[in-house]
Amino acid sequence: MSTLISEPEVDKLRRRARRSRRTEWWLAATLLAPNLLLLAIFTYRPLLDNFRLSFFNWNISSPTSTFIGFDNYVEFFTRSDTTQVLLNTLIFTVCAVAGSMVLGLLLAMLLDQKLFGRNFVRSMVFAPFVISGAAIGVAFQFVFDPNFGLVQDLLGRIGVDTPQFYQDPNWALFMVTFTFVWKNLGYSFVIYLAALQGLNKDLAEAAAVDGASSWTRFWRVTLPQLRPTTFFLSITVTLNSVQVFDIIHTMTRGGPLGNGTTTLVYQVYTETFTNYRAGYGATIATILFLILLVITVIQVRYMDRENKQK
Structure with a gap:
C-alpha cells in the first residue's frame, strides 16, 4: 500500500533540500576561501604582475620603468644565445x-x-x-x-x-x-x-x-x-x-x-639580478610558464585519453 505525500509536505521537503544545499555551499566556501585568498595573493597576482612587467624596460635599481610593448619578446627570439x-x-x-x-x-x-x-x-x-x-x-x-x-x-x-x-x-x-x-x-x-x-x-x-x-x-x-x-x-x-x-x-x-x-630559470636570475633587466627577466619567466603550461596540458589530455580507452 503506497503512502501519498500532500503538496504542502512536498514543498516543505523542497525548501529543506534547498536550505541544506545552501548550507553545504556556504560551508565549502568558508573552508576554501582562505586557501583561494592565499593562492590569489601569492600565486596569481605575482603571475599577472610578472606578465605585465614583461612589457616594460625596467632597471631593477630604478624607481621608474618604460613601456616597450613586445620588444622584450622580440629580443628573446632573435638573440644569438x-x-x-x-x-x-x-x-x-x-x-x-x-x-x-x-x-x-x-x-x-x-x-x-x-x-x-x-x-x-x-x-x-x-x-x-x-x-x-x-x-x-x-x-x-x-x-x-x-x-x-x-x-x-x-x-x-x-x-x-x-x-x-x-x-x-x-x-x-x-x-x-x-x-x-x-x-x-x-x-x-x-x-x-x-x-x-x-x-x-x-x-x-x-x-x-x-x-x-x-x-x-x-x-x-x-x-x-x-x-x-x-x-x-x-x-x-x-x-x-x-x-x-x-x-x-x-x-x-x-x-x-x-x-x-645556462637554463631558462638561470637566465631569469642573471638577467634580473646580474644585468638588472627585470623586464627582460620577466619575459623569460613568462615564456617558461607558457612552455610548462603547454607540456602539462598535453600530459593531462594524453592521460585522459588513455583512461577513456580503458
Whole structure:
C-alpha cells in the first residue's frame, strides 16, 4: 500500500533540500576561501604582475620603468644565445626526468623485495632528496674536480683521463644533470615504491603460472598498473627539473664559456639580478610558464585519453 505525500509536505521537503544545499555551499566556501585568498595573493597576482612587467624596460635599481610593448619578446627570439639556452633546458630536463624515473623505478623494484638491510638502503636512497641543493652542489664540486676529485681518482686508477668538467660545456651539462638526478632520485624511488606495494599481486602470479617471463610480467602486468604513478611523476619531476637553480648556481654559475649550463630559470636570475633587466627577466619567466603550461596540458589530455580507452 503506497503512502501519498500532500503538496504542502512536498514543498516543505523542497525548501529543506534547498536550505541544506545552501548550507553545504556556504560551508565549502568558508573552508576554501582562505586557501583561494592565499593562492590569489601569492600565486596569481605575482603571475599577472610578472606578465605585465614583461612589457616594460625596467632597471631593477630604478624607481621608474618604460613601456616597450613586445620588444622584450622580440629580443628573446632573435638573440644569438636563445637557441643555446633552450637547448640546454631541453637536454637537462629530458635527461633529468628520464634518469630520475627510470633509476627510481629500478631501485624501487629491487628494494621492494625481501633483502637484508633494505630499510637502511631505502633511507640512504631517499636522504639526498631532503638535503639542500646548494649543499649538494658544493659537495659535488669536489667530486668532479679534475685535479683531486673522486671521479679523477677513480678514472686515474684505470688509466683514463679525467674530462674537463669545468671547461667543456657538454661535460659541464652532464655534471649538473648527474648531480640533479642523484639528489632527486629518492623522490621518484619513494613514489614508485609506494605504488609497487599497492599493486595487485594476483595478476603477476597468474602470469607466472601461465609461463610468462620476468620481462613479460614487468612489461605487460606491472608497468600498465604503474601508469597513473608514472603520469604523476612525469609532471612533478618535469616541473622540478625545469626550475632547478641552486645546483647550477653553486657548481657552474651557468658556464663554462658563457652559457654552457645556462637554463631558462638561470637566465631569469642573471638577467634580473646580474644585468638588472627585470623586464627582460620577466619575459623569460613568462615564456617558461607558457612552455610548462603547454607540456602539462598535453600530459593531462594524453592521460585522459588513455583512461577513456580503458
